[in-house]
Amino acid sequence: MMDQLTYFFTDPIARKVILGVSIIGAVSGVVGTFSFLRKKTLIADAVSHSVFPGICLGFLFAGTKDPVTLMVGAIFTGWFSVWSIDYIVRTSKLSEDTAIALVSTFFFAIGSVLLSIISKSQNSEQTGLKSFLFGKAATLSTTDVQVFFVVSVLIVAIVILFFKPIQLVCFNADFADSIGIKINRIEFLLSVLTVTTIAIGIQALGVVLMSALLIAPAASARYWTNKLVGMLVISALFGFLSGIIGVIFSTVKDDMPTGPWIVFVLFLFTMITLLFAPKKGWFSLQRQSKKNNRKIEQENILKTFYQFSEEGFERITVGRFLEKRRMDSHVLERNMNRMIHQGCLKRQDQNYELTEKGKGEAARIVRSHRLWELYLTKRMNFKEDHIHGTAETIEHLITPEIEKELLKELNFPVSDPHNKDIPY
Amino acid sequence: MKPKHSIEVHNLSVAYNRIPVLWDIDFELPQGQIIGIVGPNGSGKSTLLKAIMGLIPLSSGFAKIYDKELNNVRDKIAYVPQRESVDWNFPATVEDVVRMGRYKKGKLFSRLSGIDKQLADEAIEKVRLTPYKDRQISQLSGGQQQRVFLARALAQGADLYIMDEPFVGVDVATEKTILDLLITMKNEGKTVVIVHHDLQTVSDSFDYIVLLNTRLIAHGPTREVLTEENLQATYGGQLNLLVKMQHLIKNTDFPIREKGFEDK
Secondary structure (H helix, E strand, O other): OHHHHHHHHHOHHHHHHHHHHHHHHHHHHHHHHHHHHOOOHHHHHHHHHHHHHHHHHHHHHHOOOOHHHHHHHHHHHHHHHHHHHHHHHHHOOOOHHHHHHHHHHHHHHHHHHHHHHHHHOOOHHHOOOOHHHHOOHHHOOHHHHHHHHHHHHHHHHHHHHOHHHHHHHHHOHHHHHHOOOOHHHHHHHHHHHHHHHHHHHHHHHOOOOHHHHHHHHHHHHHHHOOOHHHHHHHHHHHHHHHHHHHHHHHOOOOOOOHHHHHHHHHHHHHHHHHHHOOOOOHHHHHHHHHHHHHHHHHHHHHHHHHHHHHOOOOOEEHHHHHHHOOOOHHHHHHHHHHHHHHOOEEEEOOEEEEOHHHHHHHHHHHHHHHHHHHHHHHHOOOOHHHHHHHHHHHOOOOOHHHHHHHHHHOOOOOEOOOOOEOOO | OOOOOOEEEEEEEEEEOOEEEEEEEEEEEOOOOEEEEEOOOOOOHHHHHHHHOOOOOOOEEEEEEOOEOHHHOHHHEEEEOOHHHOOOOOOOEHHHHHHHHHOOOOOOOOOOOHHHHHHHHHHHHHOOOHHHOOOEHHHOOHHHHHHHHHHHHHHHOOOEEEEEOOOOOOOHHHHHHHHHHHHHHHHOOOEEEEEEOOOOOOHHHOOEEEEEEOEEEEEEEHHHHOOHHHHHHHHOOOOHHHHHHHHHHHHHOOOOOOOOOOOO
16 A cells, blocks of 8 residues: 555656646535525536537547547537537426436437547547546647646636625625626636536546536535635545545556545544534534433433422422433432532532532523413413423523513513412 | 706606506706605616616607706716625626726726725725625625625716615624714715615615605605605505506507607
């Protein structure tokens, strides 16, 4: 494995391939972010299928696999597909998803026909054209990489230069229009960027899979940041890394297409994101839900102690506690230990008793519960026998600010709807 | 010479999804007042604003602002779209969105100046969102989101503010903040045009009202316009024959104006 890694960074051919694919990955990450934010990812998919006939036409025209001619052909049919989708949506009653499905399959079919015509011809240059289907980074020539590099620098420069109008058009096109930005032109620019990125990417990714490189990095990046610039950078990084890693995987065995491997790495990045992303990731959500449960358990214990003290009992054994409030004994033990640790509870032999801090907390929970019950009856006209269930949950959610507002709105009441005292 | 009207609309007809939703609307609006464009849901109020802002094609007629073509006075207008018209999951903070109010045509390729940023900060302060400045916009309440839009418009520093349903889905506190702001703006000589669907609330604050229900019912100072008869016409349901014609036009894909017909 180490041998292979050193090989990639010393062998000039391998270096060239890695360089080419990582450039494509980074640029796709940037351009894909805008497709993602404008909810145009399906169109990106249609375009990548639609550049296929363009490649074939470019080859028929030039008679060789000249990268510039192939790219021009790809951009031509790719852009034509965007225009066709737009035209169908504007002038017919078909919906956008139908138009996209029609156009992308139709263009792909034409590409397949053209490819079969080319492979029947006697042109010896045609070998390798098939690799445009699933991508073959090994076929990248030095000229290819040079062309990619120049085009990528241009694309990034355009994105930086037009950052503000692009941002406005993606977020709020009506507002952009109202300050005089020609949104048609910005939208046209964005579709040119998308088509061009796809055109340079298909040699490595293939027409079938190219759209993944536009969509997946952006969709994952959104989970890691709330800033547009941050999203562009992270998305570019995901694209860049999956390009490199995908190429390395694909060369482990001879003659494997690169596209599927890059998509596989993209899938891994997406999975990692969905699992580990802050706030919205699976683990984060689990942690939050655990935290919520623990809060509910602890506060219910505090509340039960408060109810005992209302009856005149301060020191409670576990047995008496469980008679009053059903609870899993493990859960009770775990939480009581935690509360002792926090200084809310103290233990003497078999008896448990709230500390001053614990009493304050317990009174706060009971106050929240009873205030909310009062709010439900006064403001929402709930019947008295309906209020307890809702208040059981809400009591754990009421923040000090909301409590303040409740007190003000209910004018510092002394008792709840069941005529129990509200503790202060 | 100072123009007499803030907005002039002449013979304006608009079709939306091929259904004509505005028929020959004709009015002039004063300056330095709070003006309500009022009508039930589906009466074409928002369409009227979009037509004035040049966001949708007109079937007939024209709209002028300060006696001029829209393109010559854009820097004097701030447009506040409906809150639901954008995706609030967009990666941006309150500050990011309000700073968009300082994006000006012709200055789009340079960085915002320190003064631009200060003006944005002041606008955020005016709508009392300073503590939320760095908050991601999806985490805001509906009322706060509406205030973000308002702050962006304030940051534009315009003379004429055109707002589409700023009171929809906002809490009482936001409603009051917005109303207070509107009155301050009026006292500074600004003109505010608001699309509003509900006469029960906030209409006391309008100085001038346009009543609309696919056709113009009435326009004028609030007290003169709010008559029993006008309200009945506005809110008393659609006109049967008009609805039938709308659908005929839609189903046959008929033009609203004959070719070559020119509005004078």
